[in-house]
Amino acid sequence: MGDRRRQRRGPVYLLTAEQQAVLAQTLEGAGPDGGLWSGPQVAMWMSAQLGRRVWPQTGWVYLRRLGFTPHRPRPRHVKADADAQATFKKGHWKQP
DSSP: OOOOGGGOOOOOOSSOHHHHHHHHHHHHSOOTTSSOOOHHHHHHHHHHHHTSOOOHHHHHHHHHHTTOOOOOOOOOOTTOOHHHHHHHHTTOOOOO
């Protein structure tokens, strides 16, 4: 029984390099709903290109593989005092 690890082709991708390039260009624009792209939306796009069903998880994998991550600023509290926060950041607060 021989070692067949050298005979393996490596990972098999659903999309070719050209299709991945088209997907990357498509992801630069707004999603189908006008907002950010999500995994299920990418999966639907892939389904239309491939002519077969693609799971939403696979859409998320391709979204991450192409370098797209959700970036959103942290929410600010409505009653936050900007002056008090600036004073705190300057180091005026002393530890006991």
